Structure formats: structure tokens, C-alpha cells
Amino acid sequence: MNEKEAAIVELIRRNPYLSQQEMAESLGISRPALANLISGLMRRGIIRGRAYILAEENRVVAIGGANVDRKFHLKASAQAGTSNPSTVSSSVGGVARNVAENIGRLGHPVSLLTVAGNDADWQRIEQATAPHVELSHAALLPGRTTGSYSAVLNPDGEMAIALADMDVYDDLSPDYIDAHAPVIQGAALAVIDLNCPKETVSHVQELSRQSGTELAVVPVSSPKMDRMPDDLDGITWLICNRDETETFTGIPVEDESSWKEAVRFLLKKGVQNAVVTAGAKGVMAGNADGIRHFPAISEVRVEDVTGAGDAFVSGLLHGHLSGLGFDEKIRCGLVNAAKTLASDATVRPELSAQQLKSEMEELR
Numbered sequence: 447m448n449e450k451e452a453a454i455v456e457l458i459r460r461n462p463y464l465s466q467q468e469m470a471e472s473l474g475i476s477r478p479a480l481a482n483l484i485s486g487l488m489r490r491g492i493i494r495g496r497a498y499i500l501a502e503e504n505r506v507v508a509i510g511g512a513n514v515d516r517k518f519h520l521k522a523s524a525q526a527g528t529s530n531p532s533t534v535s536s537s538v539g540g541v542a543r544n545v546a547e548n549i550g551r552l553g554h555p556v557s558l559l560t561v562a563g564n565d566a567d568w569q570r571i572e573q574a575t576a577p578h579v580e581l582s583h584a585a586l587l588p589g590r591t592t593g594s595y596s597a598v599l600n601p602d603g604e605m606a607i608a609l610a611d612m613d614v615y616d617d618l619s620p621d622y623i624d625a626h627a628p629v630i631q632g633a634a635l636a637v638i639d640l641n642c643p644k645e646t647v648s649h650v651q652e653l654s655r656q657s658g659t660e661l662a663v664v665p666v667s668s669p670k671m672d673r674m675p676d677d678l679d680g681i682t683w684l685i686c687n688r689d690e691t692e693t694f695t696g697i698p699v700e701d702e703s704s705w706k707e708a709v710r711f712l713l714k715k716g717v718q719n720a721v722v723t724a725g726a727k728g729v730m731a732g733n734a735d736g737i738r739h740f741p742a743i744s745e746v747r748v749e750d751v752t753g754a755g756d757a758f759v760s761g762l763l764h765g766h767l768s769g770l771g772f773d774e775k776i777r778c779g780l781v782n783a784a785k786t787l788a789s790d791a792t793v794r795p796e797l798s799a800q801q802l803k804s805e806m807e808e809l810r
């Protein structure tokens with residue numbers, strides 16, 4: 447292949463929807479010259495043909511963070527201004543990545559759109575994630591550092607402080623999304639986390655609306671709630687924990703009635719299905735047909751809380767993709783969260799669709 451042909455192939459790989467006019471303009475050649483080059487590529491079987499691409503049933507795309515999580519377990523209560531003896535453990539995380547791994551383990555084809563540094567942390571993420579998630583669209587940025595989340599935990603397990611180095615996600619930009627638009631347009635469901643900048647969230651919302659891709663929005667923390675789009679129309683699922691909900695709605699969630707009011711607030715803003723989780727108290731969830739409380743699974747042994755929220759989201763979306771009724775979708779989330787709390791892993795390695803199905807029967 448010569449240089450021009452290679453450039454054409456790269457353009458098509460990035461966006462198979464480009465017209466010949468757009469390709470010619472982008473390469474700075476005339477349209478007839480482009481047509482000649484394309485027929486050459488077709489004769490040699492490098493381009494197979496032009497096709498309308500149908501959304502692959504149940505293909506999911508997750509957009510957002512892929513981090514390395516580090517936990518420092520202090521041997522005595524934290525003292526400022528000195529070195530504190532501790533043991534450290536680490537694992538792979540990031541909300542979008544956690545959800546993608548859960549969904550992949552549950553048997554759905556899933557791609558991750560993310561950005562990272564070209565470093566050892568990314569290699570670790572890739573090794574743990576690639577068996578379950580398609581990663582070919584992840585952009586490795588020279589000179590950038592892969593996202594990381596470091597929590598310092600007191601001896602009783604409570605967090606003293608957590609440090610998030612997630613500057614790399616500033617580059618999860620609308621331009622990056624445009625370069626991978628067909629991945630979103632061809633998916634049945636897109637899941638975006640709020641590690642993404644606000645303009646990226648709105649851009650994905652617009653693209654999904656145009657292509658009829660369902661959209662789930664998953665916040666990552668209360669300070670990042672200012673990245674929520676101004677208008678929530680076209681969001682199929684919004685799943686927030688209590689802190690995130692209070693920050694966004696301004697409604698203190700203190701009892702069943704204020705909890706319900708917060709869900710109603712989200713629905714009024716245009717979300718189709720809204721869920722507010724509250725740890726051991728369970729979730730308040732609803733849509734235009736009504737809002738109701740679902741208790742958490744009570745018989746859980748809490749081993750490690752990391753990843754429970756992401757497991758809830760993933761179980762719920764698995765129920766949604768499997769065409770279950772509303773209450774069963776929520777139950778899929780509750781069961782997956784409970785089983786993840788009882789595991790020291792962020793995404794439990796035994797998870798599969800069959801496993802979750804039998805756990806749902808066992809906990810009925």
C-alpha cells in the first residue's frame with residue numbers, strides 16, 4: 447500500500463460512515479483521484495465493500511475511566527506531617543472499566559472508550575480487562591499518566607483520605623468521541639461515567655439520541671456531579687448514590703418521602719428510568735409507571751465495599767439487555783452488588799450470566 451492508500455484505510459477504520467467527498471477533502475485530493483484509489487483497494491480486497499452497519503444486538507460501549515486503585519491500610523490512626531506505617535494493595539478499577547468488565551463477564555460484547563498513559567499501569571489494566579472487554583479504541587497518550595485512585599484507610603477500614611489523579615481524562619474529549627462515533631452509533635447501549643468532561647457527556651448524549659442508542663449515565667463522585675448535562679432528555683438510565691443525588695438535586699435524602707422526591711426530580715428532568723442507591727438501605731427506583739423502594743439483600747457479609755455500586759449498575763443493565771421486567775432488572779443489580787460486597791475483588795472473578803441467574807434464585 448502506498449501512503450495515500452494507507453491514509454484512506456485509516457480514515458475508513460476510524461469512521462466507516464465517511465462519504466467520498468469527506469475523505470477527499472480530508473486527504474486534500476480530488477474526488478476522482480480518491481475514487482481511483484478506492485477502486486484499486488477494492489480490486490485487491492483491502493476494502494470489501496460499502497455496507498449499512500446495523501446495531502449489533504446487545505453490543506455495549508462503556509465510556510470513561512480505567513484506573514489503577516491503590517489502598518493503603520494504616521497500622522494506626524493517621525498522623526499528619528509524618529510517615530505512617532501501612533500495607534498497600536492495588537487492583538484495577540475506574541467506573542466505566544469496572545462496569546465494562548462486569549458486563550463482559552455477564553456475556554455481552556462490550557467495548558471500552560478511554561484514554562490512558564503509555565505506562566506500566568495501563569499494561570496492567572489491559573492484561574486484566576482484555577479477556578472480557580474490547581480495548582482496541584483506547585487511546586494511549588504520550589507523556590500522560592494513567593488514571594489512579596489511592597485511598598488511605600484507618601485500621602477500622604474507614605477512609606481517612608482518597609487521592610484521585612485523573613487529569614488524563616481531560617483528553618477524553620468530544621474530538622476523541624467523534625473519531626470513534628461508529629462504536630457508539632453501532633451499540634445497543636452506551637454507558638458513560640462522569641470521569642468524562644461535561645462537554646463529552648453532552649456530546650455522547652447527542653450522538654446516542656441521533657442513532658437511537660440507549661444511554662446510561664453513572665456518576666463517579668459527588669464533586670463530579672457538575673458534569674451532568676443540563677438537559678437529561680434521552681438518558682435511559684441514571685443511577686446515583688445518595689451523596690451524588692443530594693449534590694445534584696439539592697434535596698437532602700433523609701427518609702422515604704424525600705428519597706422518592708429525589709427520584710421524581712430526576713424523572714421530571716427527562717430521565718426515563720432513575721435509581722437512587724443508599725447502601726444497606728437499598729434503592730428507590732422508578733419511571734413514568736411509578737416509583738418504589740427495593741430493600742438491599744440483607745444476608746450479606748461485607749468483605750470490601752469497592753465496586754459494589756458498579757456491580758449494582760452492571761447487574762441492572764444486564765437485566766435490561768436481557769429484556770427482564772423492571773423489578774427483576776433492579777433485583778439483578780441488588781444481587782450482583784451483594785455478592786460483590788462479599789468478595790474482596792472489585793469485579794468478582796466467578797461472575798457469569800449463569801452464576802447470577804442461580805444466585806437470583808437462591809436469594810429469592
Ligand SMILES: Nc1ncnc2c1ncn2[C@@H]1O[C@H](COP(=O)(O)OP(=O)(O)O)[C@@H](O)[C@H]1O
Pocket residue numbers: 687688723724725726727728729742743744746748753754755756758779780783784787
Ligand atoms: N452494607 C450493605 N448491605 C447490603 N447491601 C449494600 C450495602 N452497601 C451497599 N450495598 C448494595 O450496593 C448498592 C450500592 O451501594 P451504595 O453505597 O449505595 O453506592 P456506591 O458504592 O456507589 O456509593 C446498594 O444499592 C446496595 O444494593
Ligand SMILES: O=c1[nH]cc([C@@H]2O[C@H](COP(=O)(O)O)[C@@H](O)[C@H]2O)c(=O)[nH]1
Pocket residue numbers: 511513514515538539540541542544594595610612641666667670751752753754755756792
Ligand atoms: O473520580 C473517581 N473516583 C473513583 C473512581 C473509581 O471508583 C471505583 C470505586 O467505586 P465505589 O465507590 O463503587 O467503590 C474505583 O475503581 C475507582 O477507580 C473513578 O473512576 N473516578
